[in-house]
Every structure is written in structure tokens, then in C-alpha cells.
Amino acid sequence: MTTELPLADGPPPRERADAARNRAKVLAAAERLFAEGDPTAVTMDDIARTAGIGRGTLYRRYPDRASIARALLDEHERALQERLLRGAPPLGPGGADGAAPAPAERLAAFYAAMVELLETHVHLVLGAETGAARYRTGAYAFWRLHVTHLAREAGRPDPEVLADQLLAPLAPELFRHQRDGGLTPERITAALAALAHGVLGRD
Amino acid sequence: MTTELPLADGPPPRERADAARNRAKVLAAAERLFAEGDPTAVTMDDIARTAGIGRGTLYRRYPDRASIARALLDEHERALQERLLRGAPPLGPGGADGAAPAPAERLAAFYAAMVELLETHVHLVLGAETGAARYRTGAYAFWRLHVTHLAREAGRPDPEVLADQLLAPLAPELFRHQRDGGLTPERITAALAALAHGVLGRD
DNA sequence: GAGGGAAGTGGACAGCATGTCCACTTCCCT
DNA sequence: AGGGAAGTGGACATGCTGTCCACTTCCCTC
Secondary structure, three states: OOOOOOOOOOOOOOOOHHHHHHHHHHHHHHHHHHHHOOHHHOOHHHHHHHHOOOHHHHHHHOOOHHHHHHHHHHHHHHHHHHHHHHOOOOOOOOOOOOOOOOHHHHHHHHHHHHHHHHHHHHHHHHHHOOHHHHHHOHHHHHHHHHHHHHHHHOOOOOHHHHHHHHHHHHOHHHHHHHHHOOOOHHHHHHHHHHHHHHHHOOO | OOOOOOOOOOOOOOOOHHHHHHHHHHHHHHHHHHHHOOHHHOOHHHHHHHHOOOHHHHHHHOOOHHHHHHHHHHHHHHHHHHHHHHOOOOOOOOOOOOOOOOHHHHHHHHHHHHHHHHHHHHHHHHHHOOHHHHHHOHHHHHHHHHHHHHHHHOOOOOHHHHHHHHHHHHOHHHHHHHHHOOOOHHHHHHHHHHHHHHHHOOO
């Protein structure tokens, strides 16, 4: 029996020039398509055709539309996650020099930041998660952890379950629906802030 | 120019025997298929084949899967709506003889009733509404009106927007996800009750 | 209880999306 | 320059959607 899997995997092989070129074409085409129509209606075929490459090439790198949208969304979500962990209060934890913000304040700030992110990138979020898939993304796990922490800090019972329920109003489909119905981001944010203070505030 | 549309439409024409037979077959087959697998993966073809009828026959009556699920769900939703409007407190309004329940109580009762409905029929709800379609159903409009009313009664600002946000935790995909994750309906209901009291209670 | 027109039926068909496969091309290392 | 590996693109098989229409079944009338 021979050793088949080298245990120490070498450095990640460099990306070939043609591959890089095509990846850029794919991402540019996808961003455009997601933005200009119904993101859930964009097909792999559309993307390949718009990018000017073959289907096989597209599928080699991305197994489905969601993975492309996620690639586009990733950096934005990471930036927000960074601010939650280490940014200035009330979004970040504070604590070292200034006073630590109350959980309700932090939740309200988180809501505001998420509305901002959705305002700029709903089309990507909708392209990435349709319905139930949302709960299986890494991003959702992160938001959930954050809100669970805040709920626990506020002394709420069953903070994990409450966290899911507090994240539900940020579902991209709802946001889209509200925006299409003429609601401004400000009004949505204000209502969410009230929600945050009602649930986590005042104890 | 002749009158083409009779202004007084006559009595609804009786349903033919073969049509009625097939409708029953369709509904029975669909109920079974929705219940035993992933409701969002059930196709019109599956239903036609399981019901033992042709595609054309199926499409004649139902344009898509959602309309079939809605037909199955309708009576259950209507029953709950009836209880909300005219049932006993705290679900119904009370008022005549007993004291009228506080808005937070009524919201908690509504949550409990919805969890119960979801517990029995999530598969139908998921078959009927996938993602954004939820907000365009008549049922959603009804729930929204009800919760808006409660929020206004509790003196909350912007009750319409708050209503959407308070309904979000009842999204069928979330419920499915929570149940699949091992949560009991009781625990979900309890967390929702706490939410209801936090947002509408105590003023 | 026959007959006829309307309602209902079912399967064939065209269109479109998915995901895979593989002969060919391009790249990059030596 | 040359060769092997990585990458490419389009053809293909499969599956679902909706529509269409020749045929069947029903039920009302006489």
C-alpha cells in the first residue's frame, strides 16, 4: 500500500492567468446581472453568456449562483463583522477607555449597520440566500452569535432562540418588500431601534 | 358593437363529476407529497403522476404548486382568522363582558396560535410561499393588519412597520429550521411570548 | 334513453435551465 | 522550446414548465 495523500499540503498553487481573467469577467458580469434585475432569476447560463465564457468554465469554479453572490458579498460582510468585534461603540464593544454601551444600544447599532449593508447590497444577499439557505450560511451563524451574546448580556431568557427571532426582521426578502413598498431605510432603522430597546432595554 | 360580457353572472356552474373526482385526487396526492418530503421540491409533474392524471388536467385547475398548497391551507388559516376576530380572549378581542386583554397578551396568544398552526401545517405553508411570495398572500395581509392594530393600541410608533418586523419570526423557513434543530414548539412559543411582552408590554 | 354541445382529459411538444463530460487550447515551469 | 497540467467551451442528457389540441366524458334536453 503506498502513501497517496501527502500529509503536508504545499503552498496553494498560483492561479493561472487565463483563470484569473475569467474569474474577473464572471464576477463583473454577475454583479451587473444581480443589480439590474431580479437576483433570484439570474441563471448560471445568463452569467456565462454575459461574461462571454463557456458553461463548463463557469461551473469549474462556482457550483451555483449562490456561491458567486457569496464571493461578491464576502468582503462587505467581513468588514461589518470586524467592526462588531473590534470597532468603536456602540457597534463595537467599547469597554477599555469609554463606557461599554448597553446591549439595547448595541443591537440598535447592529440593526442600523445591517440596514445600511442591505441598502447597498440586497441584490447580492438575495442572489446568495434564497429562503431556508440563509440559516446555513457562515454569516448567519456569526450574526446569531453576536445577537445571542447581547441577549444574554441583557439577561433575557433563552437568548439563542430570541436571537433567531431578532434576526428575522433582517431577512432580505422582507427588506426588499419594504423598500419596494416605499419605505425609507431610515424608517426601517427607526422601527428596528424601537424593537431593540423594547426587547433588550430597560432593566 | 354587441354586448359581450353579461353583466349579471349567473349561478356558478356545477362542477362536473369527473372534475370533482380529479380534484380530490390532486389534493390527496399533494397533501401526501408535501408532508413526506421537501415541500419546496415537489413538482407539478410529481403531483400529476401521484394523482394518476395528466399534466394538462392538473394545469387546467391549478396554475402552480403554490395554488394547490394554498387550497389545502385555506380552511385552517380561515379558522384562525375567525378566532382572532370573534373568538374568546386573549386570542379574540373580548370586551363585551370580560375585560379586554392587553395588546401584549393578544400578541402572545396570536404567536402561540401561529406556532400551533405551523406545527401542524408547515409543510403546506412552505409549499405555498417560498421566500418573497409570502408578503403577497392574502393571509399575510390579514396577519399584518391584526398585528398593526395591536401595535397601535399599545401606543407604539409606526405600527405598520413594526408589524412586519413582529411577523418576521413566524417565517415558515425559520420555524422549520428551528424545529429541525431540535427546538420544541413550546420553547419557540415561550420566546415569542417574551418578545411580545418586551415590545408591546409594560406601558 | 338517445343525442349533442360543452366541459374536461391526457399526453405530446417546445423552451429553458441544470450539471457533466471530454477533446481541445492555453499557460507556465524547466 | 517543449511538455504536462490546468483551464476552456460547447455538446449532451436529464428534468421541469406551460401550452396545445384531438379525444373522451358528462349532463341537459327532448
